[in-house]
Amino acid sequence: MSRAKPARRSGCPISYTLDLLGDKWSLLVIRDLMFFGKRRYGEFLESAEGIATNILADRLERLEGAGLITRNEDSATGGKGEYALTAKGLDLLPVVLELILWGAHHDPKTGAPMEFVRRVKRDRDAVIKEIRARHENR
Amino acid sequence: MSRAKPARRSGCPISYTLDLLGDKWSLLVIRDLMFFGKRRYGEFLESAEGIATNILADRLERLEGAGLITRNEDSATGGKGEYALTAKGLDLLPVVLELILWGAHHDPKTGAPMEFVRRVKRDRDAVIKEIRARHENR
DNA sequence: CTGTATCCTTAGGGATACTG
């Protein structure tokens, strides 16, 4: 299925970001890549939120189209895709960390891992550096 | 119209945030309050993205329900609403600033005000402090 | 000006079956 790219709504950078990521699933795929080292289709499906297969396929395609992730066709494994963050995708790290801090702070029933949250709060830049390195060395 | 709150999908703080803000409009309303000092219905309608009246009404109601904004019925002006960010809403400031940095950096056609972007990049904490103060002193 | 309400269309998304 080919999909026409939706038109940008304005020159605002927030609007730009929302045009790409303003839905309930895209950022969860990013999260799985970024923090949990997931790379394969089936791994994304396993996440707690329970994304549907068609939605996942759609989001992977979109994110690739937006230059946030890459898909490496692994011919050795018989045409299975391996997904990874691009530099542009990895640049979302500060955004996502702030989302985590906000969510963990304001959700009364949060299940966020508090040791990690505390570390981000204290050592934000170090955490960024560490996670970046982990992705760049693969 | 009453709307049933959609169920949370998981305990993940990112998922929590997306459950509240994962659409293409909510964060633009937050932006208008946060940076442009907008407070009234008609002011939100004027923004470049062109939100529809029914969508705006819906989002204002939702954001109020989520505790991100307040609506002050101004009886002096004949029942007009004045909207403002709550502390919880204002806490989104770091998130939104990172979104701006990312969007301004990666959108080839960005219309972001570059002086502001550069200032955020250099003096992030000072910008946060300044904008917080502006809202808390109203 | 600040909303509500209605109509209608499209996009999002859940469930599930199916293919290489």
Add this chain to the structure above:
DNA sequence: CAGTATCCCTAAGGATACAG
């Protein structure tokens, strides 16, 4: 396992008219 395809329903959203 890694997707595609289909069915079907609901939510999101645009346009516009209307009310206090």
